[in-house]
Amino acid sequence: MSSTTGSLPTTAPILFEDYLALGIYVGIALFLVAILLLLSWGLGHRTRSRIKNEPYESGVYPTDNARLKGPVPFYLVAIFFILFDIEVIFVASWAVAYDRLGWAGFGQVSFFTLVLLVGLLHLWKTGALDWGPSAARQNRKNQDIP
Amino acid sequence: MIGVYHYMTVAAILFAMGTYGVLTRRNAIVIFMCIELMLNSVNLTFIALSRHLHSMDGQIFVFFVMTVAAAEAAVGLALMITFFRNRESIDVDQINMLKW
Amino acid sequence: MEILFFYLVAFVTLVSGLLVIRCQSPVNSALALVNTFFCLAVFYVMLHAPFMAAIQIMVYAGAIMVLILFVIMLLNLGTESRQRYTRGVVWSSIASLLMLIVATVTIKTGQVTGAEGEITAHTVKSVGHTELIGRTMFTEFLLPFEIASILLLVAIVGAVVLAKKEV
Numbered sequence: 001m002s003s004t005t006g007s008l009p010t011t012a013p014i015l016f017e018d019y020l021a022l023g024i025y026v027g028i029a030l031f032l033v034a035i036l037l038l039l040s041w042g043l044g045h046r047t048r049s050r051i052k053n054e055p056y057e058s059g060v061y062p063t064d065n066a067r068l069k070g071p072v073p074f075y076l077v078a079i080f081f082i083l084f085d086i087e088v089i090f091v092a093s094w095a096v097a098y099d100r101l102g103w104a105g106f107g108q109v110s111f112f113t114l115v116l117l118v119g120l121l122h123l124w125k126t127g128a129l130d131w132g133p134s135a136a137r138q139n140r141k142n143q144d145i146p
Numbered sequence: 147m148i149g150v151y152h153y154m155t156v157a158a159i160l161f162a163m164g165t166y167g168v169l170t171r172r173n174a175i176v177i178f179m180c181i182e183l184m185l186n187s188v189n190l191t192f193i194a195l196s197r198h199l200h201s202m203d204g205q206i207f208v209f210f211v212m213t214v215a216a217a218e219a220a221v222g223l224a225l226m227i228t229f230f231r232n233r234e235s236i237d238v239d240q241i242n243m244l245k246w
Numbered sequence: 247m248e249i250l251f252f253y254l255v256a257f258v259t260l261v262s263g264l265l266v267i268r269c270q271s272p273v274n275s276a277l278a279l280v281n282t283f284f285c286l287a288v289f290y291v292m293l294h295a296p297f298m299a300a301i302q303i304m305v306y307a308g309a310i311m312v313l314i315l316f317v318i319m320l321l322n323l324g325t326e327s328r329q330r331y332t333r334g335v336v337w338s339s340i341a342s343l344l345m346l347i348v349a350t351v352t353i354k355t356g357q358v359t360g361a362e363g364e365i366t367a368h369t370v371k372s373v374g375h376t377e378l379i380g381r382t383m384f385t386e387f388l389l390p391f392e393i394a395s396i397l398l399l400v401a402i403v404g405a406v407v408l409a410k411k412e413v
Binding site: 019074075076078079080081082083085086087088089090092093094095096097098100101104105108109111112115116118119120122123126127128 | 291297301304305308309310312313316317320374376377379380381383384388391392394395396398399401402403405406409410
């Protein structure tokens with residue numbers, strides 16, 4: 001069963017027509033971005049002076065570093081986005097072939113989804129999805145009582 | 147004609163680059179990105195070989211590699227945040243204690 | 247024509263890979279890594295695996311890179327560290343060079359063997375790549391699939407335990 005030729009035996013080469021729509025889409029997107037950038041560069045009014053380049057023109061002088069640290073809850077949301085994104089690709093591969101997989105496939109994908117639902121419930125219960133100062137104050141109040 | 151060896155050579159070079167980055171860089175996030183580079187070169191090998199052998203198995207493996215990479219990203223970056231809170235830096239040369 | 251395109255994409259891939267390991271700022275490394283991911287997605291399309299290309303962009307270039315960039319912004323990592331490299335640059339280059347030589351020699355002289363399936367490019371075209379993936383995943387790879395859900399659950403819990411504290 002070994003094949004030593006080293007070339008991929010692709011009897012059907014990549015057809016240009018298959019990806020034509022994608023190519024047109026990418027082309028239009030690039031064109032749109034380029035035209036917007038060029039228009040704003042060409043038509044815009046430019047002034048360069050020290051006062052114009054200040055972050056807040058005729059406002060207060062900025063004192064600290066311009067980059068602020070973001071709060072951690074945003075980061076948690078990004079993490080959950082990744083994990084549920086992975087769930088989406090698994091479920092999508094099931095959903096395309098669902099008629100061939102039948103009820104067995106449905107049961108299997110339900111188990112998968114249920115396990116991740118347990119994760120979501122855990123997030124909800126531990127307050128990882130809570131947001132803002134009100135949630136923090138609520139937690140502190142709960143800790144003060146006992 | 148593009149052979150499977152072409153793809154595997156590209157993957158090998160990418161993997162060696164990733165190794166070099168992991169061994170030399172000090173910033174933990176850059177090291178993490180180099181690990182992602184190595185994982186991706188392995189993915190390329192998997193898909194090229196599964197195409198070569200007319201089989202689907204290699205591509206399923208890529209699915210699981212991606213799952214593990216996502217889990218690793220979530221936990222690893224959370225570890226980096228925790229480390230940064232304690233040390234105000236994510237230089238790997240400073241990660242020299244198990245506990246403090 | 248196709249081989250020219252391959253060499254072009256391979257060149258861009260390797261140059262962006264080099265940028266990932268050489269850039270001063272982590273943000274630049276991350277953007278070079280996104281470029282590498284896109285080039286690999288192009289390779290997957292050339293290998294008749296369009297669904298793989300789609301999830302490569304969705305998961306890697308979409309989700310994981312967002313998280314990495316997010317952490318760079320969150321920790322406010324600039325180019326402040328003057329020492330980019332650890333001490334063992336020489337030994338590391340020798341090690342990775344040796345690894346490269348071993349891998350390329352093995353690839354050049356080795357033969358690809360293995361159990362061949364019967365999924366040709368024609369099958370992929372007529373049935374559809376996503377459906378083939380789904381069928382294989384839910385028949386032969388059922389147990390790893392269910393274990394993957396447990397892995398994701400553990401990752402969720404671990405990330406919350408590590409990151410959720412008062413800042």
